[in-house]
Amino acid sequence: MVHLEGESLNSLFDELQKARSKRTEIEADRVIKELALIGFANMLDYISIEDGIARIDLSELSPDQAAAIHEIKTEHMESGQRTKIKLIDKIRALTKLGEHLGIFNNVQEIDLNINVTTAKERAHSRIDSIIGK
Secondary structure: OOOOOHHHHHHHHHHHHHHHHHHHOOOHHHHHHHHHHHHOOOHHHOEEEEOOEEEEOOOOOOHHHHOOEEEEEEEEEOOEEEEEEEEOOHHHHHHHHHHHHOOOOOOOOOOOOOOHHHHHHHHHHHHHHHHOO
């Protein structure tokens, strides 16, 4: 049994990730690009507006725009048909991108430059004043 620690374990993990990426032909940049396509999709790219009425228009749809479509549904009714288009969840995609980029880092850094000797002296002084020394 091989026991790995620290840098050896990190190095092995990196090599395994690279091998998987090569094997699947999926790289981090591609995943990030796909999340960006979803996150920055704009409904106006999928519709045209004529006389104040929105109509779905996919005639000039690019493959990148198509990547953001979750569902296209057509309902047949007596008066004709109604088509609905639903995009993939933008908020979730943007949240994933933000997490990746560290935008939503909730950890606040606090500068704690404390002079331990001074703090210890103040504590002893306070104790002395309380007990009456």
